[in-house]
Amino acid sequence: MKNVPTLDIRRYDTERDAFVAELGAAYREFGFCCISGHGIPRELIDGSYDVFQRFFALPTETKMKYHLAGSGGARGYTPFKVETAKDSQYADLKEFWHVGREIPRDSKFADVMPPNVWPSEVPDFRQYGYGLYEALDQLGTRVLRALALHIGEAENFFEDKTDVGNSILRPIHYPPITQDNIPNVRAGAHEDINFITLLVGASAEGLEVLSHGEWLPITTEGDAIVVNIGDMLQRLSNHVYPSTSHRVVNPQNENARKPRYSVPFFLHPNPDVVLDPLDSCITPDNPRRYDTSITSHEYLLQRLREIKLI
Structure with missing residues (x-):
């Protein structure tokens, strides 16, 4: 069985062509x-997990102070069993928090990118949460440079399309599974919406x-971070880069009885980016798959309705 490879991004600077090809x-x-x-830095990742776990350990009524009803969970706290994978009858067994990009409140995107909220009960939440946000945003930019080169675009092709992207850091808490024979995987099979x-x-x-x-299990070793393609980049690349179904299953061992924490960073394009297939990705073997134009913000709203967040 083939496994998802682990590649060292430092090779982008030392053996670029081989790294981009792999x-x-x-x-x-x-x-x-x-x-x-x-x-x-390891201490940034560990410190972030620590503040997120301290937040999720707070009483429900405290956490609910940060649940912004009607916002689609764009910022702050979303309680258990709200989000539902597309076409799934069961809600996901998770609670989560959203950190978004800090932008000037006179930005043209201010109406679709609200200010962050920060839990006063965990004083270093902002320091670690936004520190990790920025670190992953910068790493994502580096990955996108290699992805741009691979499809024949300029190295910096994506940079003016993601510099004010509506990206989200989402600390997630999956509670321990305490009963047997429950139908839910912890998070149902889905594809991501973003880039x-x-x-x-x-x-x-x-x-x-x-x-x-x-279904291939993905396990990481050392400092490795899992990076996957979302539906917006699949559309823009005319499916050269596929957005693949993935899920979070309950471990078949004692770890099912333990809480699970994870922190995905969803790198989004700027809200006004048009997701038309790129000419460089249209070939006789891969004809253009989309005829209608849609902006990334319109696409996001369409998908959030499908997963019952708005």
């Missing part, structure tokens, strides 16, 4: 790759990706 091949096959050598997702340090096994009809 990265592109991984994404064409799996829609996923693990990235090591990224240089995000790319960077998942840092899932604290337990469970992540699986669908490849050629089989």
Whole structure:
């Protein structure tokens, strides 16, 4: 069975052509790759997990102070069993928090990118939460440079399309599974909506990706971060980069009885980016798959309705 590879991003600076070719091949096959050598400090990742776990340990009524009803969970806290994978009858067994990009309140995107809220009960939440946001945003930019080169675009092709992207850092808490025979996987099979997702340090096994009809478990070693393609980049690349189904399953061991924490970063394009297939990705073998134009913000709203967040 093939496995999702782990590639060291420092090779982008030392053996660029080989790295870009291997990265592109991984994404064409799996829609996923693990990235090591990224240089995000361990203490930033560990400190972030610590503040997120301290927040989720607060009483429900305290957490609900930060639930902004009617906002689609764009910022702050979303309680258990709200989000539902597209076409799934069961809600996901998770609660989560959203950190978004800090932008000037006179920005043209201020109406669709609200200010962050921060829990006063966890004083260093903002320091770690936004620190990790910025580190993953910068790493995502580096991955996108290689992805741009692989499809024949300029290295900086994506940079003016993501510099004010509506990106989200989502700390998630999956509670311990305390009863047997429950129907839910912890998070139902789904594809991500955005450009790319960077998942840092899932604290337990469970992540699986669908490849050629089989579910492959993804486990990382060392500092590796899982990075996968989302639907917006699949559309823009005319499916050269596939957005692959993945899920979080309950471990078949004592870890099912433990809480699971994970922190994905959803890197989004700027709200006004038009997701038309790129000419560089349209070939006789891969004809244009989309005839209608849609902006990334319109696409996001359409998908949030499908997963019952708005």
